[in-house]
Amino acid sequence: MIDSIRTWWRSPLRCALLVFFVLGSRGAEAQLQVDITSGVSVPIPLAIEDLAADPQASAEVIRQDLARSGRFIVGLRTAADYLVTGRASAGVDGRTTIDFELLNLLNGQRLLVERVTSPPTAWRNAAHRISDRIYQKIIGARSAFATRIAYVSVDGQPPSQRYQLIVADADGENARVVLQSRLPLMSPTWSPDGESIAYVSFETRAAAIYVQKVRTAERRRVSGRPGVNNAPAWSPDGRKLALTLSSGSGNLDVHVLELDTGVLTRITDHPAIDTEPVWSVDGSQIYFTSDRAGGPQVYRAEPIAGARPQRITFVGNYNARPRVSPDGKQLAFVTREGGAYRIALQDLGNGVVRVLSKGPQDESPAFSPDGGTLIYAARERGQRVLGTVSADGLILQRLKADRGEVREPAWGPFLP
Amino acid sequence: MRHIAAILLILGLLAACKSAPPPASESAGELAPRADASAIAQPDDSAGTVSAGEVGNDAESTVVLPPELQGRTVIYFAFDSDSISAEDQELVAAHARFMSGKAGVRLRLEGHTDERGSPEYNIGLGERRAQAVRRALGLQGVADSRVATVSYGEERPAASGDNEDAYSRNRRVELVYLGG
Numbered sequence: 001m002i003d004s005i006r007t008w009w010r011s012p013l014r015c016a017l018l019v020f021f022v023l024g025s026r027g028a029e030a031q032l033q034v035d036i037t038s039g040v041s042v043p044i045p046l047a048i049e050d051l052a053a054d055p056q057a058s059a060e061v062i063r064q065d066l067a068r069s070g071r072f073i074v075g076l077r078t079a080a081d082y083l084v085t086g087r088a089s090a091g092v093d094g095r096t097t098i099d100f101e102l103l104n105l106l107n108g109q110r111l112l113v114e115r116v117t118s119p120p121t122a123w124r125n126a127a128h129r130i131s132d133r134i135y136q137k138i139i140g141a142r143s144a145f146a147t148r149i150a151y152v153s154v155d156g157q158p159p160s161q162r163y164q165l166i167v168a169d170a171d172g173e174n175a176r177v178v179l180q181s182r183l184p185l186m187s188p189t190w191s192p193d194g195e196s197i198a199y200v201s202f203e204t205r206a207a208a209i210y211v212q213k214v215r216t217a218e219r220r221r222v223s224g225r226p227g228v229n230n231a232p233a234w235s236p237d238g239r240k241l242a243l244t245l246s247s248g249s250g251n252l253d254v255h256v257l258e259l260d261t262g263v264l265t266r267i268t269d270h271p272a273i274d275t276e277p278v279w280s281v282d283g284s285q286i287y288f289t290s291d292r293a294g295g296p297q298v299y300r301a302e303p304i305a306g307a308r309p310q311r312i313t314f315v316g317n318y319n320a321r322p323r324v325s326p327d328g329k330q331l332a333f334v335t336r337e338g339g340a341y342r343i344a345l346q347d348l349g350n351g352v353v354r355v356l357s358k359g360p361q362d363e364s365p366a367f368s369p370d371g372g373t374l375i376y377a378a379r380e381r382g383q384r385v386l387g388t389v390s391a392d393g394l395i396l397q398r399l400k401a402d403r404g405e406v407r408e409p410a411w412g413p414f415l416p
Numbered sequence: 417m418r419h420i421a422a423i424l425l426i427l428g429l430l431a432a433c434k435s436a437p438p439p440a441s442e443s444a445g446e447l448a449p450r451a452d453a454s455a456i457a458q459p460d461d462s463a464g465t466v467s468a469g470e471v472g473n474d475a476e477s478t479v480v481l482p483p484e485l486q487g488r489t490v491i492y493f494a495f496d497s498d499s500i501s502a503e504d505q506e507l508v509a510a511h512a513r514f515m516s517g518k519a520g521v522r523l524r525l526e527g528h529t530d531e532r533g534s535p536e537y538n539i540g541l542g543e544r545r546a547q548a549v550r551r552a553l554g555l556q557g558v559a560d561s562r563v564a565t566v567s568y569g570e571e572r573p574a575a576s577g578d579n580e581d582a583y584s585r586n587r588r589v590e591l592v593y594l595g596g
Binding site: 202 | 524531532533534535536537539540541543544546547550564565566567568569571572573574575576577578
């Protein structure tokens, strides 16, 4: 079962399988299993004791989170620089309270003394929040353990595939199917408030874009024009979708749809393929893919009619599917190197491009909300899996389904 | 008598399937939405059991093709290309002749790519292929209004696998007849 241990050529890596586990299979949905394929060279030793009186395995969730981050090595107290201890207690209202402490064993300092309260059903989320607090305190940067991802699972052989849109915790747990279809589902993307997912469904044998509430499964078709309806992208304020339409003519252009009013504005007007829009962090620009120069490249335009696009990518002859980092400073996209498709990161300030992933067919990059990690679709030994890579390129993970194939990941925002 | 005719029709279709499987036959199976589709958990609720709506089935009428077109409803393309080979131009012309004699028949062109590259960009490439076939049909006199296109990009491969054999079978436009 130990596979895909990779080395990363750019840095002296301690390339170890730090953790490996199989997530329990609960239902018909494909469950993900996670393994680290490489981590940082000097991970921080950390011990997490079982929480006293904990009816759940909260400590184990915290251990898995921090070990899989690649920044820590989780082990015995005697070898650790930091120690987490805690106690669970049940309140009269049925909620569970966890009091925990983070100790610096090197100087005896108490770094955190905190309490997390949650309904018993949300115990995993509570544990992820504790992981986020510990990570923040020690590393000094935000993490995204208590967030969710969405992805598409494909089961069965052609022509009898079954497509499922799945929402799961960021660690792959709590996976649940929010929609399934005999016809393709693609391009899931979270609304900025984390309440809704926009996606493309071909369920009527024509493409249409839907917006679906994650909690209630209530959904609305927001675009079902003749031809292509694809690549929805939420504006930062959540009120608009950028999307790709062909309006029956076969010419794909980027449009902006106001969700409340239905007002549609055509942003690009060019016989090339213009698609894969995504908004800049402040909403003042839309990045998109266009093959107006021959092969696909990333461009940027104001989200207004008659905008004049400006080319952004210049290295190589295939750069597609841009995504802007949460701090607005980096652009992730798919680049072709030789015959391989990989995830690359371009500094929007100085234009320097770094290729982060190593697979033959990496695609569909998406940033974690903290910006520290990218999730993407990959092919490994003939199977479609999800990969993550830290934005510094040091930490690589694989998320595989226990059956079927997984693709088109989207990382949800921080939850309030 | 109607039953016998129906059985004969079904037998005929089955025979046609054996010799030449129609490209887009779908088995009807899942219906939308399931009764428990409202049982959606809170985002943080690990105990909630969740089920999803199921979508994606529509029964289609089947147009019986003349023998010379049976099993010849797929046009294949080279990598990163939307040009139709000379041989397939002949095939398109034969489909156009069939349509000219069948006023009620419409066509849906389903464009596909192989799995390499970005999925959404591939939707564009698949649409380009479907439009290439639509234009070729138009040159043969088939009105645009009788032809719809849909691009599945790489989402609905005919063959699985990450090798050139699968890729070449997936770069295609399927001609799906509607009406009758």
